[in-house]
Amino acid sequence: xxxxxxxxxxxxxxxxxxxxxxxxxxxxxxxxxxxxxxxxxxxxxxxxxxxxxxxxxxxxxxxxxxxxxxxxxxxxxxxxxxxxxxxxxxxxxxxxxxxxxxxxxxxxxxxxxxxxxxxxxxxxxxxxxxxxxxxxxxxxxxxxxxxxxxxxxxxxxxxxxxxxxxxxxxxxxxxxxxxxxxxxxxxxxxxxxxxxxxxxxxxxxxxxxxxxxxxxxxxxxxxxxxxxxxxxxxxxxxxxxxxxxxxxxxxxxxxxxxxxxxxxxxxxxxxxxxxxxxxxxxxxxxxxxxxxxxxxxxxxxxxxxxxxxxxxxxxxxxxxxx
Ligand code: AVI
Numbered sequence: 430x431x432x433x434x435x436x437x438x439x440x441x442x443x444x445x446x447x448x449x450x451x452x453x454x455x456x457x458x459x460x461x462x463x464x465x466x467x468x469x470x471x472x473x474x475x476x477x478x479x480x481x482x483x484x485x486x487x488x489x490x491x492x493x494x495x496x497x498x499x500x501x502x503x504x505x506x507x508x509x510x511x512x513x514x515x516x517x518x519x520x521x522x523x524x525x526x527x528x529x530x531x532x533x534x535x536x537x538x539x540x541x542x543x544x545x546x547x548x549x550x551x552x553x554x555x556x557x558x559x560x561x562x563x564x565x566x567x568x569x570x571x572x573x574x575x576x577x578x579x580x581x582x583x584x585x586x587x588x589x590x591x592x593x594x595x596x597x598x599x600x601x602x603x604x605x606x607x608x609x610x611x612x613x614x615x616x617x618x619x620x621x622x623x624x625x626x627x628x629x630x631x632x633x634x635x636x637x638x639x640x641x642x643x644x645x646x647x648x649x650x651x652x653x654x655x656x657x658x659x660x661x662x663x664x665x666x667x668x669x670x671x672x673x674x675x676x677x678x679x680x681x682x683x684x685x686x687x688x689x690x691x692x693x694x695x696x697x698x699x700x701x702x703x704x705x706x707x708x709x710x711x712x713x714x715x716x717x718x719x720x721x722x723x724x725x726x727x728x729x730x731x732x733x734x735x736x737x738x739x740x741x742x743x744x745x746x747x748x749x750x751x
Contacts (some may be wrong), residue, residue: 455661464700471710472544473650476546487639495526499526504533510618511586514537514588515586516540516588517543517588517614519590526623527590540566577614587616594713596624599712605728612750630674667689669685680713682711687706
């Protein structure tokens with residue numbers, strides 16, 4: 430069946446094609462020592478769906494905690510943002526978290542969700558268009574960890590929205606570089622960003638080792654994706670999900686561990702895995718409120734208000750870019 434033709438306005442704008450880079454990045458990462466696969470490749474359609482399921486597990490507190498902060502304080506965000514703003518969301522996810530903000534804002538000009546997964550983004554944009562028919566919804570398929578420069582019309586207040594503590598998936602220096610680029614992109618506006626907090630290591634450990642095994646499937650989907658898209662022949666059952674909190678580095682570390690000595694073919698090339706050898710797949714850094722504010726200030730933002738839940742699990746920061 431041929432998909433219905435899309436109008437130019439409905440078609441997501443592509444800044445870069447993930448498909449072109451994917452196989453190269455996979456080969457490059459697996460040639461490194463230790464081997465790694467960049468965490469942005471979690472989010473194909475299957476991975477995005479698995480991530481939505483992680484957010485529903487009882488152990489993964491960040492999503493529901495942040496969502497309740499966004500709902501409770503939406504009117505305060507709207508006051509700080511002001512009328513007629515253009516909202517850019519970095520890593521649009523399921524589109525769930527933007528709703529309280531869109532509902533509270535006065536006459537938002539446009540909503541631009543940016544996500545690496547084009548198919549997923551299209552679905553999210555279509556749903557939001559039905560719910561907000563008067564709002565210009567302009568999805569952008571792009572890797573927001575790269576260069577996102579675009580002209581900033583001085584007449585429009587541009588606001589960034591970066592929920593979910595995805596900023597924690599950058600190493601701190603990469604996070605600073607991302608914030609520096611965002612401060613330039615959002616000059617005259619600001620950034621509303623969700624940041625997971627340092628806390629009881631047991632709570633953190635459980636969040637990345639849910640009992641239903643959804644996080645394990647999400648992690649192993651990296652191998653299944655390589656089989657689907659890069660002609661690889663990984664036996665996913667011969668790799669184990671391994672995630673733990675490293676309190677010295679204040680980060681969750683996620684790996685896929687080879688459960689045997691084995692050879693895998695990827696894009697026609699052979700890779701050897703020793704028994705017990707790990708592929709690094711993700712960091713998830715946790716911050717104190719003070720440390721994150723200092724990081725944002727070092728990137729050119731002026732840290733303004735911060736909201737935390739009563740249990741101090743999660744924080745939402747309003748950063749101004751003068
Ligand atoms: C998207 N990101 C903020 C999630 C996190 O918590 O670091 C990704 C994730 N990885 C395993 N579980 C959730």
